[in-house]
Amino acid sequence: MKTYIKALLIILLAAQFSCDMTRIDMPSSSNTEASYFSNQVEFRNNLVSAYSKLYDFYHYNANWAGDWTHSLWYLPGDDITETTGARSAEELFDGSLNPNNGRISWFFDKAYELIARANVTLEKTRTVDFSNFDGAEEIAMMEGECLFLRSYVYFKLFNVNGSVPIVIERITTKEGANTPKSDKIEVLNQVISDLELAVGIVPDSWSSEYAGRVTKNAVRALLVKALVFRANYTNNKADYTQAISVFNSISAILMPIYTDNFNAAVENNDESCFEIQASQAVAADNIWLFNDGPWRGVEDMGVYRGASTENGTFCANIAPTKFIITKKLFNNFGTDPRIKVFLSQDDGFQGLLFQKYTLSGMDHHTPPYSNSANNERVLRYADIKLLAAEAYLGNDNMEAAIQQINDIRTRARKWALTVGINDGISPADYSATETNKTIIMQWIMDERFVEMAGEGQRWWDLKRWHEAGYIDLTNWSGGDEHFSTNLSSPVKFDVSKHLVFPIPQAEIDRNSGIVENNPGY
DSSP: OHHHHHHHHHHHHHHHHSOOGGGTTSOOSSOOTTTOSOSHHHHHHHHHHHHHGGGGGGOTTSSSTTOOSTHHHHSSSSSEEESSSTTHHHHHOOTTSSTTOHHHHHHHHHHHHHHHHHHHHHHHHHHSOOTTSTTHHHHHHHHHHHHHHHHHHHHHHHHHTSSOBOOOSOOOSTGGGOOOBOOHHHHHHHHHHHHHHHTTTSOSOOOGGGTTSOOHHHHHHHHHHHHHHHHHHHOOHHHHHHHHHHHTTOOOOOOSSGGGGGOGGGTTOTTEEEEEOOOOOSSOBOTTSOTTSSOOSSOOOSBOOGGGSOSSSHHHHTOSSOEEEOHHHHHHHTTSHHHHTTOOTTSSSTTOBOOTTTSTTTOOEETBTTEEOSOEEEEEHHHHHHHHHHHHHHTTOHHHHHHHHHHHHHHHHHHHHHHTSSOSOOSOOOOTTOOOHHHHHHHHHHHHHHHTTTTTOHHHHHHHHHHHTSSOOTTOOSSTTTTOOSSSSOOOOOTTTTTSOOOOHHHHHHOTTOOSOSTTO
């Protein structure tokens, strides 16, 4: 009897929940891809999802609490060092710099998530007929925005991981996910080709309500950077020529006040070419919740700067290490106003905590954890002028190269006098009649050391100058003539291995197209 009842129940349940064949082709009650991308707002929503991944590169709780990833480009150079050894992979190039490093894995994954989202919007701008939509002109510009975002991420991948998979089409099959690594120069070529296409698509500017969206200045600035980098790696003088041409089309200017470039009250200024728009969600900026998770209104939209902030706030107090100026930078250029303005004798770290972005009165903290809502300046005109100086020098135009350097030094000198930091005599202009290219190149390298200190540029500069033969990183140690680490443990830098970081092991395990890691890993 029990068996009979069981069988009857099964039959009744099957009848109740079985498929009604007449309903198979009925429209979905919610959006599908086929019905989406039907108006300007839906295109915007998808574009925003790509922009949102930028925050992941500065998220405090990446991978696990306190494992924020921007130390991957802030620490390996010789301008900034750390206090505790919590970032020994980047600071010492020790055994923790390996394919299972959590920060490298987080960065790599989030980079490709952004690329994937950009590729979807790219596909839709090219396949959906939006010509009759309200805002059709804006939708057309989104193609250029996505090309820039994709190129920016590939530029970071080039500098962090070197040879990586190039994915420029939306992945729709399992086979498509198994993309092999491309040579690092091919990655840089892709960056440049994307930017060359994007510059003709994006606008000169956006209205203030769209601050932070990609403009021609952003595209041109990154294109100059990529071209000079490629010239360093390939010794192709034509890249210098193109870089100069692109540079001369940029409409940005140097801000008279140097510190305006790091002041939350003067974001998106005339020197800025592209910034990550640090902010806070509607309810709160929760540093434990990454930007685009299932929660809304409390996600992290800030930039974690606790490592360069004096203790006393929550975010500063929980920093696993602090970023301090190296003795190399301090001993050689510590009197330069662009360095000493960010140092305070009362910082609790012997006056060495480098507080770019975080000086009292410059940062903006969000509740409840005092995270930073001060925009990250990704591309600024001073950076590009000094790259243009390299391009001019590469084309044997010494006078123009020196002019770019002196423009930067003049701004620093006049600003310092205006705010009372020094007497307005230093940094003095270099001689405009100098013709020795080695001397001028040293001026450029020193100027970038000071002007861009603590902005995550130095390691990438050192690597490309090594490739170009301007410096030799072979046998660099932790001493103050080299990496100038604050840590007592030795630097284990191996020039044959550490110029690029590894591909994450998790990516190799899931991507059959990658048959080996970067050399040495």
